[in-house]
Amino acid sequence: MLILDEATSALGPQRDGVAARAFARGWPKAGTLVIYISHRLGEVRQIADRITVFRNGATVAAYDTQDVDDETIIADMLGRRMDRLYPDRKPTATERVAVRLRGFGAGHRLADIDLDLREGEVLGVAGMQGHGQRELFQALFGIGGARGTVEIWGKAKTIRGPRQALTGRDGLALVPEDRRNHGLLLSRSVRENLTLSVISRFTRVGLTDPKREAKLVDEMIAALKIKAGTPEQLAGTLSGGNQQKVIFGKMLLTEARILLLYDPTRGIDVGTKGEIFQLMRDLAAKGYAILFYSSDLAELVHVADRVAVLRNRRLATILEGEDNSERQILRAAMIETRAA
Amino acid sequence: MLAALLGLYGTLREGVFTIDELNLDTAAAMTLILAATGQTIVLLRGGIDLSIGGMISLGTVLAATRFGTDPGQAVAWAIGIVAIGALVGALNGLLITILRLQPFLVTLATWSILSGTAMIILPTDGGSLPAGWMRFGFASWLGLSSSVWLLILLLAFWFWFKRTRLGISIRATGSNERSALLSGVSPLGINVATYALSGLFAALAALYLTTQTGAGSPTIGKDYILPSVAAAVIGGISLFGGRGGLVGTIIGAYILTLIGNLVFVLEVSSYWQPIVSGIILLIAVLASSIAEKSARRSLT
Secondary structure (H helix, E strand, C coil), rough: CEEEEEECCCCCHHHHHHHHHHHHHHCEEEEECCEECCCCCCHHHHHHEEEEEEEEEEEEEEEEEECHHHHHHHHHHHCCCCCCCCCCCCCCCCEEEEEEEEEEEECCCEEEEEEEEEECCEEEECCCCCCCHHHHHHHHHHCCEEEEEEEEEEEECCCCCCCHHHCCCCCCEEEECCCCHHCCCCCEEEHHHHHHHHHHHECCCEECHHHHHHHHHHHHHHCCCCEEEEEEEHHHHHHHHHHHHHHHHHHHHCCEEEEEEEEEECCCCCHHHHHHHHHHHHHHCCCCCCEEEEECHHHHHHCEEEEEEECCEEEEEEEHHHHCCCCHHHHHHHHCCCCC | CCCCCHHHHHHCCCCCCCCCHHHHHHHHHHHHHHHHHHHHHHHHCCCCCHHHHHHHHHHHHHHHHHHCCCHHHHHHHHHHHHHHHHHHHHHHHHHHHHHHCCCCHHHHHHHHHHHHHHHCCCCCCCCCCCCHHHHHHCEEECEEEEHHHHHHHHHHHHHHCCCHHHHHHHHHHCCCCCCCCCCCHHHHHHHHHHHHHHHHHHHHHHHHHHHHHHHEEECCHHHHHHHHHEEEEEEEECCCCCCCCCCHHHHHHHHHHHHHHHHHCCCCCEEEHHHHHHHHHHHHHHHHHHHHHHHHHHHH
């Protein structure tokens, strides 16, 4: 008997289907009982004979694979019919440029990036793993040094570290890749996590004011519908989706209007994913500028206004409108294209 | 555990549960409590500070050789010693952050340098302190000795400090350095402040010690290095950072001090003191490890 629990979750989009191919080639050998746990519906569909859906620790449905469609399974996972995973995408970008990069680079992993991120825009970033997207986000947040020029809201700015990046109305906030180890203090409370970046907002003469802090925390928990028993619950005991909401809340408590979201929906439940996409579009409509990397291409296609594709540490192309499709993104990310 | 020890002590001797006894025990424990306060802050950050041993020695010899008889001079030097403590600590923090060195090794080196400096200033125990300085220990107000008031002051400091931006940031950095950095906590600022505070408390411990002994000693500091860590760990502070508080450390320091009293009352060889201390430390470490594991298990 073989149990595979999210065995492919760390692989990028280019490895979609790797499990299905392995099974097609007759691995594991005939007669093995396989329990395949995955949040990738397509994968489950290709591999499994029967599908069982769990929600909140209980079986809610079981089907033979050929008898059920994706919509039904998603509805079972959510406990309700979900109209759509992706929200409406009304273009809200203005002419105002929030981040202008010229000749931007970092180390050996990123070079010659010319990119404009506009107010009210969700700009997707795509690329095969290791083609520079991680370095782009880190360098913008002041980690690891950067080359080239950065203009934030029209003014040249050198970002020397996260503390400086987060400060002020011209700040940038990051949702890091590794939620548990880089985004949160798992052993501290939801409250402490939410307010760690904004302690000065409720500090008077050197002393924090618990009432003002509680007000900020309660408002954010309500606004993002964070499911925590109390604000004192330890962040590490929340579900993945709620942990990610805490990170979003922490970011939104800062004055930063430029958000760097690095794979913000990785490994979280479908319901919370939908909420996060809606939140991203709402924030864009409010004038936030959002840079959004995802390892799931469908998310980029459905949520981002434009998608910048990185290949071989450089900007390969920017896709929008009809061209913003999984097929075009993969093409640009993998195949050498000639300038038109 | 403190209650058990107190109970045992109380049955063996008259007058344990009196204010006099509180005054006496607090005076006996106060040097360790002050040293362990600094150590507690460093441990919460996830570091360790061995250099407090050297700083305590240096503080006592400077006090014993420089105070003279003029009160003004003595006060100026006392302030100077505290400043030296903070500066040396800040230097520890700078070295650890900028050169990315292990706190254990950096503070081992500064301990050695400070001890040597103390030896040069005063090669053997001795020197003298102004009579007025040594009266500090006998001062009292409302029946409580100056040491007990100092303890109350220290607790007030702690309840203020842990709610300041610095206090929260130190604990956050100790819980998860990377997350704290990405949340805008400056690692350099935190390390400098953490070790500066530790050095400052070591200097205060040295000054307090001279009010009790009336002399300087270039070697006495080493007797406080490991007990300061032990007091913190017995008090429930995690060596991995982020967990625990000063109240626990103070209880830990009292426990270690009471063991000394008990050994004396029981009239057994004084060598039993480190043995019993060690056993109690082991029990504390075991309890802390169990607590750590169950805490980790609850984090999904």
